[in-house]
Structure formats: C-alpha cells, structure tokens
Amino acid sequence: MKTTLTVLLIIQLYGLASCAIKQHYFIDQKKTWYDAQQYCRTNYHDLSTFIDEIEEQQFLQEAVSQTSNAWIGLNKSSGTWKWATGEVTTQISWDTAYDQPNDDDCGLLYKSTKKMHDAECRSVFFFICMNVSEFVMVQQSESWEGALEYCRHHHDDLASLSSSRSMTDALSKITGAQTQYVWIGLRFLAGGWFWISGDDLILNVWSSAGPPQCPAQNQRCAALDKNTQTWTPRDCEEKLNLMCVIQ
Ligand SMILES: *[C@@H]1O[C@H](CO)[C@@H](O)[C@H](O)[C@H]1NC(C)=O
Numbered sequence: 001m002k003t004t005l006t007v008l009l010i011i012q013l014y015g016l017a018s019c020a021i022k023q024h025y026f027i028d029q030k031k032t033w034y035d036a037q038q039y040c041r042t043n044y045h046d047l048s049t050f051i052d053e054i055e056e057q058q059f060l061q062e063a064v065s066q067t068s069n070a071w072i073g074l075n076k077s078s079g080t081w082k083w084a085t086g087e088v089t090t091q092i093s094w095d096t097a098y099d100q101p102n103d104d105d106c107g108l109l110y111k112s113t114k115k116m117h118d119a120e121c122r123s124v125f126f127f128i129c130m131n132v133s134e135f136v137m138v139q140q141s142e143s144w145e146g147a148l149e150y151c152r153h154h155h156d157d158l159a160s161l162s163s164s165r166s167m168t169d170a171l172s173k174i175t176g177a178q179t180q181y182v183w184i185g186l187r188f189l190a191g192g193w194f195w196i197s198g199d200d201l202i203l204n205v206w207s208s209a210g211p212p213q214c215p216a217q218n219q220r221c222a223a224l225d226k227n228t229q230t231w232t233p234r235d236c237e238e239k240l241n242l243m244c245v246i247q
C-alpha cells in the first residue's frame with residue numbers, strides 16, 4: 001500500500017505524467033534523427049520521451065529488448081537540450097562516464113549503459129517511437145456493449161489495463177465513479193479472456209486467484225472493482241460507469 005501511495009504522489013507532483021501512459025516501440029530501421037521523427041509522427045505519436053523517473057524506468061523496461069543504440073525524442077534547440085514533444089525538460093540521464101553530452105545536436109539511448117548520448121543528427125540509427133494514451137472516467141451507466149459504443153463514439157475505446165502503469169492510472173481515476181464496478185475493455189469470448197486493444201493478458205489483477213476459467217454465461221464481461229481494486233467478472237447487461245481511453 002505504501003508503494004502505491006508513493007507512486008501516486010510522485011505522479012501528482014509531476015502533473016503532466018498523471019494523465020499520460022506511454023508505450024514504446026523499437027523500430028528496426030535505420031534513419032536520420034529527423035526522418036525517424038517523421039516516421040514516428042506518421043505511424044505512432046512521436047519519438048519516445050520520458051520526463052520523470054517513473055517514465056524513464058518504464059521506457060528502459062520496454063526498450064530492454066532493443067538490439068542497438070537508438071534515437072529518442074531529444075535534441076538541441078537554440079543551444080538547449082529539449083524533448084522534441086515540447087514536454088518540460090527535467091533531468092536527462094546523460095552518460096557522464098562517457099563525457100556525454102559531447103558537442104552534437106540529437107539524443108540517443110546508448111544500448112550498453114542505458115544512458116543518453118548525443119550524436120550528429122544526420123547519422124543513421126535505429127529509433128524508438130511511442131504512443132501516448134490517457135484514461136477518462138465516464139459517470140454514465142451503460143451495459144458493457146453500450147460502454148464500448150460510448151467510448152468509441154466519444155473517445156477512442158474502452159480502456160485496456162494491460163500494464164501496471166495503466167492500472168495505477170485507472171485507479172487514480174476510478175475514485176470519481178458513482179458505481180462500485182466500472183467497465184473496462186476485458187471480455188470472455190471463444191474460450192478466453194482478452195483485452196480489446198489486442199494487448200497480451202500478462203498482468204493479473206483478478207479478484208480470484210487467476211482468470212475465471214469457465215465463467216457463467218452471464219459473467220463474461222470484466223469490470224474494475226473500486227473497493228478491492230481488482231478485475232472481476234460481471235453480467236454484461238449490468239449498467240455500470242465506464243473507463244474510456246483517448247489515444
Ligand atoms: C499508435 O497510435 C497510432 C495513431 O493513434 C495508431 O494508428 C497505431 O495503431 C498505434 N500503434 C499501436 C501499436 O498501438
């Protein structure tokens with residue numbers, strides 16, 4: 001419990017981080033920094049950034065499988081290092097053991113030390129793009145299908161809470177719910193539970209020891225329980241508040 005509170009407190013202190021969930025994708029193509037940025041802006045949200053310790057740790061976890069040094073969304077503008085997304089630049093983990101930054105203008109993650117190096121913007125490297133999403137608590141009561149329709153119409157989708165970072169964010173928002181249970185994008189179909197985002201079901205926050213193997217016909221939609229802070233199977237026709245995601 002203490003850990004959760006500390007995490008929430010840190011998120012609140014940094015403000016911006018409280019509403020954004022970033023997912024990082026290593027791109028297996030070599031491009032200049034600028035071309036990498038264009039690619040990320042076309043196919044994802046932007047080149048990856050991490051503006052506080054929590055985001056940095058999550059970024060490094062997701063980038064751990066990277067095969068090489070990779071551009072990130074960090075460059076010099078008017079002589080000052082900035083996140084190219086325009087986010088407030090706090091501390092940057094330069095690889096001081098290698099005397100970084102040197103005298104170049106674009107930033108990359110150095111594979112072996114997991115710290116930042118600078119490099120000439122026109123050199124070609126692999127790169128890391130990110131998508132950013134944010135959860136919205138909707139105080140309206142709908143069936144699970146109604147919730148899905150509402151989120152797809154007004155936002156982007158029902159929320160998939162597939163990472164611990166997403167869970168933390170959802171729990172910070174569920175306090176505003178008027179129902180004890182809140183619909184999330186988790187459903188039992190064709191013999192298994194799945195996130196409608198297509199994310200893997202790795203995290204396990206079920207109210208039972210594990211995912212309910214053979215839920216009754218009327219217990220095949222999952223909701224987040226505000227009291228126990230777990231996922232629990234409910235009747236899809238039940239009218240509950242909902243958690244949507246903006247991507
Ligand atoms: C990332 O976001 C873009 C734009 O919103 C979307 O088209 C794409 O499917 C997302 N990629 C992943 C892997 O979620």
Ligand SMILES: *[C@@H]1O[C@H](CO)[C@@H](O)[C@H](O)[C@H]1NC(C)=O
Nearest residue numbers: 037075076077084085105121
């Ligand atoms: C750094 O990125 C910003 C934002 O995309 C851009 O305006 C600027 O020209 C870039 N600077 C360099 C040196 O490429």
